[in-house]
Amino acid sequence: MKQFFVFIKKEFRHIFRDTWTVIILLVLPILMLVLFGYALSTDVKNTEIAVIDPSRDAATEKIISLLDLSDYFNVSLTVESPDQIEDVFRGDNPGLILVFSENFYEEIMHTGEASIQLIADGTDPNTAVTIYNYATAIIMSYQQELLRVQSFPYEINITPRYLYNPEMKSSYNFVPGVMGMIIMLVCAMMTSISIAREKETGTMEIILVSPMKPIVIILSKVVPYFFLSCVNLATILLLAVFLLDVPIAGSLFTLVILSFIYIFVSLAIGLLISSIANSQIVALLISGMALMMPVMYLSGMMFPVENMPLPLQFASHILPAKWYIAAAKKVMIKGLGFSSIVKEMLVLSIMAVVLISVSLKKFKTRLE
Amino acid sequence: MNIVTTEKLTKKFGSFTAVDHISFQVARGEIFGFLGANGAGKTTAMRMLCGLSKPTSGTGSVAGFDIYRQTEDIKRNIGYMSQKFSLYEDLTVRENIRLYGGIYGIKEKEIKPRTDSLLDELGFLSEKNSLVKSLPLGWKQKLSFSVAVFHDPGIVFLDEPTGGVDPSTRRQFWELIYKAADRGITVFVTTHYMDEAEYCDRVSIMVDGRIDALDSPGRLREQYESKTMDGVFQHLARNATRQAD
Incomplete structure (x- = not known):
């Protein structure tokens, strides 16, 4: 027992005396969350709009002010003629240009038809589509206002409601994803590197000749990273709730239990990598290439798994992160209970048991 | 025998x-x-x-x-000293000795006086709290040997x-x-x-x-x-x- 404690103390010294380790363990998670929450957000806010309005009547002014009042847009520029459109995009680079037809209000009143052209910057299709949708929605609301005045006989009201995420915030999607990624990073990468470092420097040999039992060696390597993952989990959840306004809709207890199982899986993967890798750089490459990339692209964090080609969907099923992120979304965002994530829990538990037993066996045979 | x-x-x-x-x-x-x-x-x-x-x-x-x-x-x-120099570079001299003393089950109150007498003998007492990586190779090897026989x-x-x-x-x-x-x-x-x-x-x-x-x-x-x-x-x-x- 005493061996265990002196060893854990030593492990924490390694961690806190290496600046880069501290940065990766404690600063990177915060940085990633803030990055994904703000900078890489797909939300559209305060997009600059330029307007070409040859009519300048009640209707066009109303539409422009509606757009300007919304959170999504800022009407910042008035352009005199359509010839300047190209120049405007090159110069001020607005997200959207609104072109009204001539005699807008009169056309609506008399012919019942008037047109608005929306010109968006198509170099980023996702953003362009989002901007277009927001602008259309606002213009449609004005149209309905007009229709109500004129008591049009038929009317279909489309009222969209985005369940679980009424404001369509992308952080609702990113937070569980970042949790899945950070835990994998801290547990698998850092554990495997710390063991590989001991092999590289030769200290592992000294420890193996000592009377320390293999299980004690493994546990004392794993416990500090388990502890740090818990700290990270707490940090991420606090930041999510208080900074990004992502609520924990479901039970915190269920979420923590789920995360613990996922942490065990990640630690076991770290041990497994360390039994293959004999140097830190190999450990880093394996965990970077074989873990981080698939977690980023295949776990459903960035792209929905359902839209992937079948072979990739299959690949995503063997990623622990995919199951964890799916379950974490259900608990955190949808507020579902334990019964709805039984399948994910089961898959993760089986992965944990298999990986832990394989890595323990590997670690022991390496002594031969 | x-x-x-x-x-x-x-x-x-x-x-x-x-x-x-x-x-x-x-x-x-x-x-x-x-x-x-x-x-x-x-x-x-x-x-x-x-x-x-x-x-x-x-x-x-x-x-x-x-x-x-x-x-x-x-x-x-047994004690063991490998080809590679194998103390922890990012721990101090004292922390390394304490770690190995702990691994070999030497009592807490014995470790301290024995560490001092060992370092005194080696003439390292002033380096007690230096990180091992700052020591010259010859010193490291002497220290490494002393650690290998620390538990008698x-x-x-x-x-x-x-x-x-x-x-x-x-x-x-x-x-x-x-x-x-x-x-x-x-x-x-x-x-x-x-x-x-x-x-x-x-x-x-x-x-x-x-x-x-x-x-x-x-x-x-x-x-x-x-x-x-x-x-x-x-x-x-x-x-x-x-x-x-």
């Missing part, structure tokens, strides 16, 4: 016989030199004695414990302990080895330096996994009619068929 005994000890890796039926004894308190070219099987033999590797056949005991069944007891009663093991295994240091530091290192031997610790040392072989009570010379010669340096020189241990070694190594790696 013998602290190490082996009888036809063999280790095979597939069809390759790394250690080939070696039988020898090391007496308690002896400084035993374990010589051989690279790839002759020294490290493999040593790993079997330390309980790191299971022998393919043959028998052996270290400190009175069987090398097949009682590896845990062996580990508690019956026998200490040294795997090429003086690689890469200058002759005067090597001499100082051997003074430490003699001091340890005076304390009753048996020293089992592999080396490449033939002048160091002269410091040993007895040496064995391994060629292609076999022990081809085993005696005191003086008698080996007589037997092979050579003025130096180097001559003895060259004479035996000439028959080697195995390529050094």
Whole structure:
């Protein structure tokens, strides 16, 4: 027992005396969350709009002010003629240009038809589509206002409601994803590197000749990273709730239990990598290439798994992160209970048991 | 009384016989030199004695414990210093000693006075709280040896302990080895330096996994009619068929 404690103390010294380790363990998670929450957000806010309005009547002014009042847009520029459109995009680079037809209000009143052209910057299709949708929605609301005045006989009201995420915030999607990624990073990468470092420097040999039992060696390597993952989990959840306004809709207890199982899986993967890798750089490459990339692209964090080609969907099923992120979304965002994530829990538990037993066996045979 | 005994000890890796039926004894308190070219099987033999590797056949005991069944007891009663310098560079001198003291189960209140007396003896007392990575190589190796015998093991295994240091530091290192031997610790040392072989009570010379010669340096020189241990070694190594790696 005493061996265990002196060893854990030593492990924490390694961690806190290496600046880069501290940065990766404690600063990177915060940085990633803030990055994904703000900078890489797909939300559209305060997009600059330029307007070409040859009519300048009640209707066009109303539409422009509606757009300007919304959170999504800022009407910042008035352009005199359509010839300047190209120049405007090159110069001020607005997200959207609104072109009204001539005699807008009169056309609506008399012919019942008037047109608005929306010109968006198509170099980023996702953003362009989002901007277009927001602008259309606002213009449609004005149209309905007009229709109500004129008591049009038929009317279909489309009222969209985005369940679980009424404001369509992308952080609702990113937070569980970042949790899945950070835990994998801290547990698998850092554990495997710390063991590989001991092999590289030769200290592992000294420890193996000592009377320390293999299980004690493994546990004392794993416990500090388990502890740090818990700290990270707490940090991420606090930041999510208080900074990004992502609520924990479901039970915190269920979420923590789920995360613990996922942490065990990640630690076991770290041990497994360390039994293959004999140097830190190999450990880093394996965990970077074989873990981080698939977690980023295949776990459903960035792209929905359902839209992937079948072979990739299959690949995503063997990623622990995919199951964890799916379950974490259900608990955190949808507020579902334990019964709805039984399948994910089961898959993760089986992965944990298999990986832990394989890595323990590997670690022991390496002594031969 | 013998602290190490082996009888036809063999280790095979597939069809390759790394250690080939070696039988020898090391007496308690002896400084035993374990010589051989690279790839002759020294490290493999040593790993079997330390309980790191299971022998393919043959028998052996270290400190009175069987090398097949009682590896845990062996580990508690030996010290080990590897080829690579192997203290933790990012821990201080004191923290390293404390760590190994703790691993070998030395009592908390004993560790501190023993650390001080050890560092005092080495003349390192002023470096007690320095990080190990800031020390020169010779110092590190002396410290590494002192840590290996800190728990007063019956026998200490040294795997090429003086690689890469200058002759005067090597001499100082051997003074430490003699001091340890005076304390009753048996020293089992592999080396490449033939002048160091002269410091040993007895040496064995391994060629292609076999022990081809085993005696005191003086008698080996007589037997092979050579003025130096180097001559003895060259004479035996000439028959080697195995390529050094």
